[in-house]
Amino acid sequence: MLDLAAPTAADPARGTRSRRAGRHATRRAHAAREEPAVRPRLAVLIPAHDEEDRIAAAIEGLWKQARRPDLIVVVADNCTDGTADIAAAHGAQVFHTQGNTHKKAGALNQAIAWILPHMDDRDLLLVQDADTVLDPCFTETAEGTFNRRVGAVGGVFYGEDGGGLLGLLQRMEFHRYAWELERTGGKAQVLTGTGTMFQARVLREVRAARRSGLIGGGTGYYSLASLTEDDEMTKAVKTLGYRTMSPAGCAVTTEVMPTLPKLWHQRLRWQRGALENLRDYGWTKVTARYFVQQFLMGFGALSFLVYLTFMVTSITFYGWPGLSPFWTSIGLIFVLEKTVSVRRAGPVAVLVAVLMIPEMLYDLFQHAIYFTSLWGLLRRTEEKWVAT
Template identity: 25%
Template sequence: MLILNGLIAFLATLLAIPVLWFCIQIAAACWRRNSSQPQATSYINSTDSLRIALLIPAHDESVNLIPTLRSVQQQGIKNLRVVVVADNCSDDTAEVARSEGAEVIERTNPLLRGKGYALDFGVQYLAKTLPQVVVILDADCVLSPKVIEPLSLLALTTKRPVQALYLMKNTGDVSVKSKIAEFAWLVKNHVRPLGLHNMGLPCQLTGSGMAFPWSALSAVPLATGEIVEDMKLGIALTALGYPPLFSERTLVISQFPTNQTGVKSQRIRWEHGHLAMIFKEGIPKLRTAFATRDVSLFFLALDLCIPPLALLIALTVIWQLLAGVFWAWSGNSLPFLAGSIYLIGIGCAVAMAWRKFGRHVISGRELLTAPGYIVSKLSVYVGFIFRRQVKWVRSKRDNEPK
């Protein structure tokens, strides 16, 4: 019984850490707005004299690329170098990009596929001219007005990578499940990074709307087959002394696919990639941070170790059920009490995030149906154990056959 109690205490602590850190992040975002974000120094008041390169990796994105490039043109930045990497394309992505005024480089390697390889190819190309700042934008994203300039100036001034607020939106008449997915994305990409920023801590890179000083981007290996290359890049940069900074005032928007094949593929790639990163980078980097006393690396690795929200809630519910059985068998109610605290904490955190940030996305009544959404995602997590996705697969777009 002593050994069993010790194991239960260990597991309770293991679950408590991500639950507590998640709740702290949400509270920091909701209760305190930090107005102390570093600003560009006074002698840098224009991008006209800066060497800024916008790098867009694109695989069969000829249709989505047009609104992306036109939103770039509307930024009104002189001498902005726009480079599109047409990576393993079977459509006319390269021709479309050229027709919109972009500089295009083409890469073909059917064995080494994925965004990381495309980014590496683009960075090697840019190394010939050494830009001061490189901004990375996905080919299916649209920039809000005034994004590239403040991102670039902030990255140059702070000598740190800067992550814009990157949101995904639903379009048209969507299901409640789709609204829950949009809210979950909002929590992950807006609320939690804002909470970290308000505590003076770095944030994860989220894949699009990222500005890098050349010294930082050129210092890390990019040619990897990781399916969540943004997470790996962010923690690698932090380990090298370049912790990413969150910029809430700059907005990049993409759209969730309505194509069900695309939705499923996208969900599996994100979830499996995140879970794999916890074991490959999150836990090892926690040990490294302890050894080197690197506060930024420690808290970013700790943030990485928070599993996807649906899984975190599912694990807590499973714990509560098992703790109830253990209580009935042994008379020890402490594990059940701990689980109750975890569930109340997550529930309060989600409610705070919804009240302050998410009411325009989903109604309170619709949010109460989230347990059904969580159940629908359990197969994704079971698939991580038995059929893990390890290779990058492009999600089908809405204009493609289902």
């Protein structure tokens, strides 16, 4: 620590020595600032339960990153297939969970508790789903996004090919979400489980906050009480005062649900989990916007159902009412927005958006999920986790 006290006139030699020492200290400080900072280490955790068909692609995607991880760990959770052997063959270390009954959150809590003591506060930990492949620029972009205010960086997810019309509708939905993220400067509403990078110190703060009672969810890192641990983690990180980001360079490709029953169970878990997280957190500075979003979602769904009922009833009893210039123009603006927002998904997606009917049916499906989730929450029925 430098002594900045001014020298006294009674000792001019001391003053000369002090000024010379000060100049040397200044030069050393400038040199220290010019030296490149030591790069934080990057570790990756991939929770996996019987993922032998996909784990190799996930690991290879990580090795192809512009910023290669220092360590890849596959968290083999109650696996009964060849996931662990395939992971080891592709250069990953395998961590086997012990007695875990809490699905993904429990597996991650065990793995994080094992690896975090070996990491410095500024080191980075990436959590990635086993059915996901990251864009080659993901880790480099995410690392460059961190600053003192950003506590976690999540991916921008896109759907993989396949799945017929249902798969296409999901890809269109994901493209719209990516478009909205881009328009808002990459501010993440949810830290997606497909791929999210944390600073080690933030995870330590999350656990400390849970143990102190500032936030709920148990005493670990991820909440064991939530159906959607990623949504809950987003609120936990924000509650601690950090920002969450999803920059465009952090693209990930994940699976789409091939059938309506699978999509129903997936989205029902997402929606019910989001509502339960809001109930548990209550109205706060962080959750206020999420409450408003849920209200607007419900209001929009209800308005759409009322409009359809009115149109069907009107046409049934009075015939086709004709075209109103005002409402036709409003409808054209709506179609234009729907079309522009999926233009990057390809010409087929644009055509489906223009046709409107497929997406209207898809919206009705989503609305049914919303009201089913809300009714289950009000009745306090238990929503069981269903593998998709």
